[in-house]
Amino acid sequence: MGEEIAISLKNVSKCYKRYTRPVDRLKEILLPGKSMAQEFWALRHINLEISKGETLGIIGQNGSGKSTMLQIIARTLTPTTGDVQVDGRISALLELGSGFNPEFTGRQNVFFNGRLLGLSQKEIEEKFDEIAGFADIGDFIEQPVKTYSSGMFVRLAFAVGVSVNPDILIVDEALAVGDIYFQQKCFERIRELRDLGITFLFVSHDPTAVYKLCHRAVLMEAGQLVLDAKPRQVIDLYQAKLLKKLDLQPDAVKIKILDDSDSETILHEKDSPLVKTDLEEVVISSPEVNIKFIKFLDESEQEIEAIISDNELQLCIGLLFFKSFEDPHIGFKIRERTGEVVFETNTFCMGQKLGQVEPDNFVEIRFKFHLPLSEGEYTITVGVADSGFAQSSFKKTLVYAHNVASLKVLKNKEAILWSGIINLSPSLSILKHTYV
Numbered sequence: 509m510g511e512e513i514a515i516s517l518k519n520v521s522k523c524y525k526r527y528t529r530p531v532d533r534l535k536e537i538l539l540p541g542k543s544m545a546q547e548f549w550a551l552r553h554i555n556l557e558i559s560k561g562e563t564l565g566i567i568g569q570n571g572s573g574k575s576t577m578l579q580i581i582a583r584t585l586t587p588t589t590g591d592v593q594v595d596g597r598i599s600a601l602l603e604l605g606s607g608f609n610p611e612f613t614g615r616q617n618v619f620f621n622g623r624l625l626g627l628s629q630k631e632i633e634e635k636f637d638e639i640a641g642f643a644d645i646g647d648f649i650e651q652p653v654k655t656y657s658s659g660m661f662v663r664l665a666f667a668v669g670v671s672v673n674p675d676i677l678i679v680d681e682a683l684a685v686g687d688i689y690f691q692q693k694c695f696e697r698i699r700e701l702r703d704l705g706i707t708f709l710f711v712s713h714d715p716t717a718v719y720k721l722c723h724r725a726v727l728m729e730a731g732q733l734v735l736d737a738k739p740r741q742v743i744d745l746y747q748a749k750l751l752k753k754l755d756l757q758p759d760a761v762k763i764k765i766l767d768d769s770d771s772e773t774i775l776h777e778k779d780s781p782l783v784k785t786d787l788e789e790v791v792i793s794s795p796e797v798n799i800k801f802i803k804f805l806d807e808s809e810q811e812i813e814a815i816i817s818d819n820e821l822q823l824c825i826g827l828l829f830f831k832s833f834e835d836p837h838i839g840f841k842i843r844e845r846t847g848e849v850v851f852e853t854n855t856f857c858m859g860q861k862l863g864q865v866e867p868d869n870f871v872e873i874r875f876k877f878h879l880p881l882s883e884g885e886y887t888i889t890v891g892v893a894d895s896g897f898a899q900s901s902f903k904k905t906l907v908y909a910h911n912v913a914s915l916k917v918l919k920n921k922e923a924i925l926w927s928g929i930i931n932l933s934p935s936l937s938i939l940k941h942t943y944v
């Protein structure tokens with residue numbers, strides 16, 4: 509493709525030594541040549557190339573190897589085998605403020621860290637006000653960082669990390685700390701850097717953040733890369749796996765990987781029953797229930813594929829049950845282009861019941877609503893579950909299918925939407941008074 513590579517990992521593996529008892533570590537020191545450790549492979553045969561200017565989200569359950577991989581890229585850890593090439597200056601926010609000296613003040617740490625990250629004394633002096641302004645921790649900048657709250661720590665670490673003009677920025681979960689205003693400021697700054705062509709690696713458990721910031725994502729599992737694709741596809745698979753684990757329902761979750769013509773989807777998990785590349789191939793069924801159809805009707809009950817924004821729409825879902833269920837529920841999600849959910853509800857949340865169903869019962873459910881969404885392409889996710897018992901919990905997921913239908917929303921020329929995704933249709937009152 510001729511793109512310049514910022515980071516290249518070739519067949520990288522990392523083995524940690526683990527000791528069952530602390531005394532074994534001591535024995536190993538005292539008796540050289542006798543290994544008391546067990547080998548633990550935290551990374552296995554990782555192959556990954558990240559082009560300059562790419563933004564990559566790294567997703568995976570706890571212990572899947574995300575931090576180990578980032579530390580290897582940031583060169584704070586050496587791989588056991590394999591080759592790592594990095595082209596450019598890295599600023600890594602891995603463990604919160606790991607580069608900070610707790611006895612130093614915030615100001616001293618800014619200088620200390622700035623130097624570590626390759627800036628000259630003069631460059632740091634010039635940037636100091638910008639860094640302190642971004643961190644916005646007031647007089648605490650003159651206090652030792654051991655007196656900081658975790659929020660203050662991350663503010664200062666982030667401010668330093670993004671101010672040193674890195675070529676590659678690595679952020680591990682750090683954005684989860686800090687208040688919403690600070691998070692928004694960080695997002696803004698990352699977007700600015702991204703638009704300037706920085707390479708950005710981001711570990712997060714927050715799908716929205718990954719959708720918003722990343723062009724591409726990888727899913728890690730037990731030290732391996734299992735999927736390398738668009739954030740939407742990777743997050744869908746990740747959430748599906750979590751749901752399966754929760755429900756112990758191996759067949760419940762289906763995903764259609766949408767064919768993004770502008771991207772090459774690399775499926776490391778070709779044999780997985782979850783991942784299908786061919787849209788037509790996906791049968792939305794489980795041994796317990798079959799989604800027979802999903803269709804959209806307009807105001808005059810005509811079947812449609814596109815609708816003008818702000819018009820009335822019915823989403824109709826036909827279900828065939830193969831087993832009896834006392835309290836089944838059905839829900840849907842509307843997701844915008846990147847996969848972010850714009851709306852989700854279900855019959856349980858709406859306080860409605862389908863009632864008891866028996867094998868071979870066919871049920872059609874119609875959700876009717878005005879669609880205030882702006883022009884664009886949206887996808888539908890449908891889920892069927894049994895027995896809701898708490899806000900957002902069901903006893904068992906019967907089928908959960910992403911991207912089962914897509915809906916085109918056309919521009920409503922009369923709409924007052926200046927920008928944004930939802931038309932709130934506000935009314936307006938203008939009250940004039942004499943100001944006293």
Ligand SMILES: Nc1ncnc2c1ncn2[C@@H]1O[C@H](COP(=O)(O)OP(=O)(O)OP(=O)(O)O)[C@@H](O)[C@H]1O
Binds near residue numbers: 550569573574576577
């Ligand atoms: N120094 C170490 N010695 C032994 N095992 C380690 C060490 N560091 C990490 N591990 C193990 O390696 C595996 C991968 O850890 P890593 O921190 O990379 O995962 P992670 O995906 O970043 O997890 P999390 O989301 O919890 O941060 C885990 O099982 C962890 O226990």
